[in-house]
Amino acid sequence: MSDTIRVAAVQAEPVWLDMEATTEKTIRLIDEAGAAGADLVAFPETWIPGYPVFLWSYPVYEQGPWVARYHANSPTADGPEMRRIREAARRNNITVVVGFSEKDAGSLYMSQMLIGPEGEVLKHRRKLKPTHAERTLFGEGDGSDLVVVDSPVGRLGALNCFEHLQPLTKYAMYAQNEQIHVAGWPCLGILGMVPVLSPEALIATTLTYALESSAFVVMSTQIMSDEGARVFPTADGGPTPVYTGGGGFARVYGPDTTVLTEALDPTEEGIVYADIDLAAIDSAKNTLDPAGHYARADATQLVLNTTPRRPVLRPRDLEDALGGGAQDADRFGALEEERQEA
Template sequence: MSTVAVVQTYPVIGDTPATVVKAEKLIREAGAHGAEVAVFPEAFIGGYPKGSRFDTVVGTRTPLGREEYREYANGAITLGGPELETLAAAAAEAGVFVVLGIIERFGDTLYCTAVLIDPQAGVVGNHRKLMPTASERLIWGFGDGSTLDTAESSAGRVGTAICWENYMPMLRQAMYAQGVDLYCTPTVDDRAVWQSTMTHIALEGRTFVLSACQALPKSAYPEGTEFPPQVGNAEWVIRGGSVIIDPLGTVLAGPVYEEETILYAEVSQEARTRGHFDLDVTGHYGRPDVFELHVNTRPQAGTVFDG
């Protein structure tokens, strides 16, 4: 048996260095409780700008919106930057494999990314969100198949699908086909119906699902911050709802709403094997003679200098 953790938390608004310090503390806390794997929410480093309009309507951008974007982009980090070096050191000290949602800056584009941090080897993988949802496409680029990364941890093989990517059946199948034991879903989806999605994935993939959602209070923002009426409730921008579910759909921890917390649960390969007795969608319950999935894992570069 191995202990895993899901960290329900929120960033320090507008302050990436302070958020990194907060992440260090939470990694050490998870390690002190025996966790071998800890999953953080989507866009924890860099922030999820829920409710932000960037002063934009279809067909028009404004100087005000461009300045809002510049401020947001300043909070992003790079894969080779000092922030991840610091967090890799914390993971090594705590002995924890970390799945961390970040806003990644690559060149002049931002990506919503989940990084995989091994306690011995450091950053061993990253997954850029393939399909930003709705208005997210205004501020984030599209990932490609080269970052459908998985990695081995002491608790099993780890893979990630970010937020509404979990509604993409072929992406889920690509994760299952890589033998994911711990299906990690960094998210900001705090709807009650999200729990149905997580249960379905656990049952479909006969895998452990670790869903980490931000729990972001309005009190975390500077005094006087105004929120659109459709965002959150009276006190919360994002309510949480983090959960851990086993391969037969049993909820092991959570969901928890409207508080910061760390959820813990025990996982085992034996539970996965028992689940696959009657269902393996990439094996005996598959029909490759009828259905075949091709996954393009080549990096997609728009400019190639040859010679």
């Protein structure tokens, strides 16, 4: 790994509710980043097939057709769309972090896939807890989704959207010596009139992550055009009432919170680039390392359980279940005893 790493943050509009067309656009953007010499390119939350704006645009009883369409355009983790994206990463020798609505049987998850430059899956994770209205559409991840991985660009991690406001979730990432963090955000041009959801608040949240973690933070966001806002129309065909315009705020923060990229206009599609040196992390952590020398383990500690949690356990899963704690093992053993006695 060279001393300097070129990272890229995507600021673009998905082809709303169109899995195939957004996959094609993803590949074009990977090719563009590869041609620009990027070692890492990061895409927004639920980039494929676009953030489900209908959740905030219509009452629940009117969302049925939108839900069906969203399911139909959500890729599986091992489906042809993700395989094509992995091939694009391999062809460009680039690490890719892509957000997508993952379809798994009858459920959807707000997922991110970390793909290495040989097209290998470094990590496939799910948003631990969907936010507010998102919980009516998406399932939850588990502790196995809070993992920082070794990659060709360094210790790499990713979170989605309001996961950056979960103190314990963030601390779990900091404690794993994260060096490059991908912050996947939806379009910040919806619900901007709500202070807690405003671009200003969410940008400050991302900057805080860089400050606390002393990591490089790659912030990627969707945008929404006036035409895109009419994909979720009002009764008279106007743009969705939650649309507040643009929404693109892609950037890269250094470990000392310096902004390392030139801002694009919030309505403009593009990719922003930064050349970074991981050695800068040492200086930042010398000032502040909440999971290291600035921690007080005698007073506060985090318990992190990274064992996958599944709704069904079979005997062959017992060894893995033991890693999740004695309570699960005791429960499994009691059920097995009941079965044998019956």
